[in-house]
Amino acid sequence: MCNPLLSSPYYVRVAAILLVFLFVNSPICPAGFTCQDNERQALFQFKIGLKDPGNRLSSWDVSVTTDCCLWKGVSCDNRTGHVIGLDLHNDHNEHQHRYQEQSVSDDRWALGGELSPCLLAIEHLTTLDLSGNYFGNMLIPRFLGSFKQLATLRLSRAGFGGRIPHQLGNLLSLHQLDLSNNGHSLLLDDCWWLSNLTSLQHLDLSFVNFGIAANWLEALNALHSILEIRLSQCGLLNGIPSSFQHLNLTSLVTLDLSDNYSNSTLPTWLFDLKSLQNLFLRGNYFYGSIPASIGNMSSLTVLELSDRFSLRGSIPGALGNLCKLQQLDLTWSPLRQNLSDMKEIFSGCIKNSLTKLSLRGASLSGYLPEWIGDFQNLKILDLSMNSLSGKLPSSLGRLLSLQQLSLYGNELNGDVPETIGWLSELVILKLGLNSFKGGLSENFFANLTKLKNLGLSSTSLALNVRPDWKPLFRLEYINMSSCILGPQFPSWIKTQESLSSLHMYDVNISDSIPDWFWNFSSSLEFIDLSHNGIRGMLPDLSELADSKLTYVDLSCNLLEGTVPQFPKSISYLFLSNNSFSGLIPPGIHKTMPKLQYLFLSKNNLSGSIPLFPCNLEELIALDLSNNHLSGELPDCWKGSSNLQDLDFSQNEISGQIPISISHLTSLEHLILRGNRLSGGLPSSLDSCRAMVLLDLSYNQLSGEITWMDRSFSNLKFLNLRANMFSGNLPPLSQLNSLRILDLSRNNFSGNIPKSYGNLRAMSYSLNHVPSETASYSHVAMNLEINGFYIQFSNVLNLVAAIDLSKNHLLGPIPEELTDLYGLRFLNLSGNNLTGHIPDKINLLKVLEALDLSSNNLSGAIPPSFGQLNFLSYMNLSYNNLSGRIPISGQLSTFDSTIYVGNQGLCGIPLHECQDKVSIKDEAHLTSPEIWLHLSAELVMFMLLL
Known part of the structure; x- marks a missing residue:
């Protein structure tokens, strides 16, 4: 609230006397009018309500100047002295992408706090800009609708939330309204107030949640002066209308409806906007065909139909007549056309105007035609991620304006033509993931002096250059993985002083890393030299000054010595599959405090595990597996930890599982396989509710497990193989996410619970695995099938398996197990099971391996076995089965070894039945x-x- 004392006559008289005194005694009087007294007071009160951590408004002080027109961000009418503009936008957030959602700013320069209604005293305000600040999800004040002369209102990226006040519809003089990028918490519940803004020319409501506002197109159709409408990622209710009558947006120049995921035919009314220059429709689910009427949009300069389109038919030839079209983006639109057949389209006047052509991922086939070189003004050509084949045409060398050439992810072959080296304006060259052969010489790169991004990965190309080659380009990004650069370390890298990202895995380097490598570029952030033959020892890099290095992958090399130290900036460090030895440095949390991923598996490390993992506050994944570590597990874990993946498997660790692991409430993968752990499974682990994979196999754990059913709702993979657990099988029926269960080689007894048939995730077939399941590239589980151990990692989610073998289980096989329709592997061998094999075994339609051997099962083999079309391994040996062996389906492919030890069986492939x-x-x-x-x-x- 405003202070009434500040508006009292007494205060005004005192302020006036003080003002005269200051002006009389000032050596230099400001020229022209100074700001109005009441407006200065209003600004001062407005400042009091704001939070200003960066002290940006330090000039708003009468001790600096009483003329508020000289205050930062304040502009005045130079005739009347009235404040007409308040520009307090935050410059420090302007690096944000225009369409990157930002609802919270962590910038120390961002203003916050409250917006005082005292601002209403500034009656002549025409511009208010608070963009780029953060007001803590505060409602947009209703009083902003009272500024009758306001022409520009910018509140983008400012952390506003709640409902947009309808009072903004009173701003009849408004020319520009920008409420974009406040996060989807800013809600538009009705659009009719927008129709009052008849003077509006620029409207940006990107990222505003339109909620139940279904009348948006009707409201916007009333804005006869509108030039620009941006409604990206607004969740438009009922999508974007396919048709609309009496369209009045005759002046519209820019329309952005991208990323609204509208599922409808391509709206026909769009092609009636004859004045439209820029049309952005990416990120929708439009289907149908592009109409020929697009040829009537003669003013069009930018057309973006990329992402998720399901277009039918070919691109109309009329598109080639858009003589002003500069940018055509059909990325990920499944055109399913032969590129060489599109000559008619691109032979029109469009070939002279296009500066950008992106057909990435558009399901194109055929070869790259010679006419592709006719686009004389083309700056960006992106044909990547298609099925293009054949050789590159030499005509590419005619694209002398080209700045980006992206052809990666095709089936192109042959040599890379030297004419590409003629493209002296080229900044980005991406040819990776193709089948090119041969090499690239120094002459090829001689004219590419502006090149900053070079992608040649997975092409088998060789770089044929002299050891002392000094290229004229200055790259920022290099991806030459799976090319041929070795055996020496490429010394030309030293000249790339602006390099920030280097990908050179699997390039046949068998040299050591030179000392200059670690500080040749002050911009270097990303290094991947994995899967080479790099040898030698690494220096201590912990004191590397001003390093920006955050990601280093040196795994799968021949490096040796002690575990190296890296700069404090490092977050991702992968050193697995080397020959590092000795102790793990205990002070890693001090030398590398920002570590999030640390992988040291498959080395020769020894000694005990230091306590540093407990002190790395940002640590997410730690892999120390397959070393020679001993001692006990750290017992220092804290509840504040962000740890998700913990792998200490295949070491010599002893002792018990520490209780403090239960504090790791974010833990998803706990892998302690192949150690010497003893004691029981702590019930306190049920606090780890995020657990997805728990592998404690091949230890000496013992005792009963009775608590697991009441927790682990996210658990997908459970492996307790080869321990000494006893008692009944643990209750698991509530674990609805479980897909792999391995309790084999223990001392469990009693019956198999019928409730195991309720393990819902195992009832999904291969084609219906839930979409929310993720890939597990750095974790794995082993299953024993036919005496062989098979490791599953990337395809873990496609596996559904139960292994209860080699226990002391009794009773029948529960028929309820046949409800697990997605089961691929079932092993119940080596128990004391009795009764018959369930007749409904045929319900396990995707079963690939079944082992029921070494039990006391009796009765006949059900004929329904013949319906198991995917069955590739089966073992029924050493039971009491009898009767004739069915010979239908897959059963006809098995030999007699799977039936031995069943005296009552007969028929093929055993002896004839008598x-x-x-x-x-x-x-x-x-x-x-x-x-x-x-x-x-x-x-x-x-x-x-």
Whole structure:
């Protein structure tokens, strides 16, 4: 609220006397009018309500100057002295992408706090700009609708939330309204107030949640003066209308409806906007075809139809007549056309105007035609991620204005033509993921002096240059992985002083890393030299001054010595599959405090695990597996930890699982396989509710497990193989996400719970795995199938398996297990199971491996086995099965070894079944008297026949 004392006559008189005194005693009087007294007071009160951590408004002080027109961000009418503009936008957030959602600013220069209604005293305000600040999800004040002369209102990226006040519809003089990028918490519940803004020319509501506002197009159609409408990522209710009558937006120049995920036909009314120059429709689910009427949009300069389109038919030839079109973006639009067949389209006047052509991921086939070199003004050509084949045409060398050439991810082959080296304006060259052959010489790069981004990965190209080559380009990004650069370390890298990202894995380097490498570029952030033969030791880099290095991958090399130290800036460090030895440095949390990922697996490290993981506040994943570590697990974990992945497997760690691990509430993967852990499984682990994978196999853990059913709702993979757990099998029926269960080689007893048939995630077939399941590229589980261990990592989510083998289980196989329709592997061997094999076994339609051997199962093999079309491994040996072996389906492909140890079985592939009744008596078998004398065994045999 405003202070009434400040508006009292007494205060005004005192302020006036003070003002005169200051002006009389000032050696230099300001020229022209100074700001009005009441407006200065209003600004001062407005400042009091603001939070200004960067002290940006330090000039708003009468001790500096009483003329508020000289205050930072304040502008006045030079005739009247009235304040007409208030520009307090935050310059420090302007690096944000225009369409990057920003609802929270962590910039120390951002203003915040409250917006005082005292601002209403500035009656002549025409411009108010608060963009780029952060007002803590505060409502946009209603009083802003009272500024009758306001022409520009910018509140973008300022952290406003809640409903947009309808009072903004009173701003009849408004020319520009920008409420964009406040996060989707800013809600537009009705659009009719927008129709009042008849003077509006520029409207940006990107990222505003339109909620129930279904009348947006009708409201905007009333804005006869509108030039620009941006409604990107607004969640437009009911999508974007396919048709609309009486369209009045005749002056519209720019329309952005991108990323609204509208699922409808391509709106026809768009092509009636004859004055439109810029049309952005990316990120929708439009289907249908592009109409020929697009040729009537003669003013069009930018057309973006990229992403998620399901277009039918070909691009209309009329598109080639858009003589002003400069940018055409059909990225990820499934055109399914042969590129060489599109000559008619691109032979029109469009070939003279286009500066950008992006058909990335557009399902194009065929070869790259010679006419592609006719686009004399083209600056960007992106044909990547298609199915283009054949050789590159030499005509590419005619694109002398080209700045970006992206052809990666195709099936192109042959040599890279030297004419590409003629493109002296080229900044980005991406040819990776193709089948090119041969090499690139120094002459090829001689004219590419402006090149900053070079992508040649997975092409098998060789770089044929002298060791002392000094290229004229200054690259910022290099990706030459799976090319041929070795065996020496490429010394020309030293000349790339602006390099920030270097990808050179699998390039046949068998040299050591030179000392100059670690500080040749002050911009270097990303290094991947993995999967080479790099040898030698690494220096101590912990004191590397001003380093920006955040990502280093040197895994799968021949590096040796102690674990190296890296600069404090490092966040991702991958050193697995080397020959590092000795102890793990205990002070890693001090030398590398920002570590998020640390992988040291498959080295020769020894000693105990230091306590540093407990003190790395940002640590997300730690992998120390496959070393020679001993001692006990750290018992220092804190509840504030962000740790998600912890892998200490295949070491020599002993002792018990520490209770403090239960504090890791974000833990998703805990892998302690192949150690010497003892004791029980702590029930406190049920606090780890985020757990997805728990692998404690091949240890010496013991005791009963009775608590697991009440937690681990996210658990997908559970492996307790080869321990000494006892008692009944643990209750698991509530683990609805579980897809792999391995409890084999323990001392569990009792029956298999019928509730295991309720493991819902195992009922998904291969084609219906839930979409929310993710890839697990750095974690793996082993399953034993037919005596072989198979490791699953990237395809973990595609596997559904149960292994309860080699325990002391009793009773029958629960028929409920046949409800697990997605089961691929089932192993119940080596127990004391009795009863029959369930007749409904055929319901497990995707079953690939079944092992029921070494039990006491009896009865016949159900004929339904023949319906298991994916069954590639089966073992029924050493049971008490009897009767004729069915020979249908996959059963006909197995040999006799899978049936041995079942004395009552007969038929192919075992010996022939012997009838126990002569042929002459067969006519009397239907007699009741005869049936009374048949044994039960013979009755079963006849029934099977």
